[in-house]
Amino acid sequence: MATLGDLERSVMDLLWDGAEAQTANDLRDKLAQAHGNDGKELAVTTVLTVLARLEKKQLVTRERDTRPHRYRAVTSREEHTVELMNEAMGNVMDREAVLARFIGGISPVELASLRRILDDGANA
Amino acid sequence: MATLGDLERSVMDLLWDGAEAQTANDLRDKLAQAHGNDGKELAVTTVLTVLARLEKKQLVTRERDTRPHRYRAVTSREEHTVELMNEAMGNVMDREAVLARFIGGISPVELASLRRILDDGANA
DNA sequence: TCCAGGTTCTACATGGCGTAGAAAATCGGG
DNA sequence: CCCGATTTTCTACGCCATGTAGAACCTGGA
Numbered sequence: 273m274a275t276l277g278d279l280e281r282s283v284m285d286l287l288w289d290g291a292e293a294q295t296a297n298d299l300r301d302k303l304a305q306a307h308g309n310d311g312k313e314l315a316v317t318t319v320l321t322v323l324a325r326l327e328k329k330q331l332v333t334r335e336r337d338t339r340p341h342r343y344r345a346v347t348s349r350e351e352h353t354v355e356l357m358n359e360a361m362g363n364v365m366d367r368e369a370v371l372a373r374f375i376g377g378i379s380p381v382e383l384a385s386l387r388r389i390l391d392d393g394a395n396a
Numbered sequence: 397m398a399t400l401g402d403l404e405r406s407v408m409d410l411l412w413d414g415a416e417a418q419t420a421n422d423l424r425d426k427l428a429q430a431h432g433n434d435g436k437e438l439a440v441t442t443v444l445t446v447l448a449r450l451e452k453k454q455l456v457t458r459e460r461d462t463r464p465h466r467y468r469a470v471t472s473r474e475e476h477t478v479e480l481m482n483e484a485m486g487n488v489m490d491r492e493a494v495l496a497r498f499i500g501g502i503s504p505v506e507l508a509s510l511r512r513i514l515d516d517g518a519n520a
Numbered sequence: 521t522c523c524a525g526g527t528t529c530t531a532c533a534t535g536g537c538g539t540a541g542a543a544a545a546t547c548g549g550g
Numbered sequence: 551c552c553c554g555a556t557t558t559t560c561t562a563c564g565c566c567a568t569g570t571a572g573a574a575c576c577t578g579g580a
Contacts, residue, residue, distance in 0.1 A: 277538070278537085280537075285487075296558090297556095297557090314538090314539075314540090315539070315541085316540095317539085318538070318539050320559080321538085321540080324559085339556085339557070340556085340557065340558095341557085341558080350490060350497055353494045356480075356481075358498075360481050364473060369474045370474045371510055371513060373474055374482075375514065382491055385491075386499070386514065389499055390510065390514065399567085400568095401569070402569085403570090419526095421525095421526090438569090438571085441572075442569070442571060444526085444528080445568095446569080446570095448528085463578080464525085464527095
């Protein structure tokens, strides 16, 4: 459902990493300074368009009462990631097999985390 | 990297569920019969185009020496799913938090599987 | 040699995304 | 209350992925 383009992704990253609620101008400035962009400024309308689209995708909300509208991500980056993962698993019959392979591919450190999480869940 | 359209997805499903290697005609027939399609036949060239695109995406290979080329999926559906999941996790800092949430969302049955898988790994 | 089936080429419509100007709405100061 | 400045909305265009398929090309057998 939620496939993000490059710019959309960048905006989401800023919303996830930055302050709780940010204006389009804030975001435009940060986009200009961000990594590969060598300071190229986008038009504010561009950012606003992207934000509108993200809102339509229900990834972003805005406060409409304050004058420069303030935008924020609806879910955390982690939550969103989990949604993507579940979406990926969606139409698979053998979920167990997927889990097995998935686990087989993660690092020992994460494996340890996983065990801990599972154990905590058992005790709770 | 690998976003699939509806038809591409359907073709992959047939390759994953059906015989090891299938021809474009096989696939066209099966697509016609599949679920919602109410028997609407696609042109074979359509299927061939899709297969060519899937090949370019390295999701499909074909035997070029046999006359009706025979197509097959490069990876299993499970493997592909895992790749998608890892791709989703890719740019996340706090992978552990993602894992925690992910686990929090799966069914008790799958949780049990997960424990078993982890334990087996420990013993191996 | 010629055909039928198979493959490749080329093409077009649709829709998402990056991008932004033009126009409309609104806010703060005079 | 009016105006310029700021902000938001509308509209638009180019590009690329995808669904769709005809036209042209190729090849083995009759």
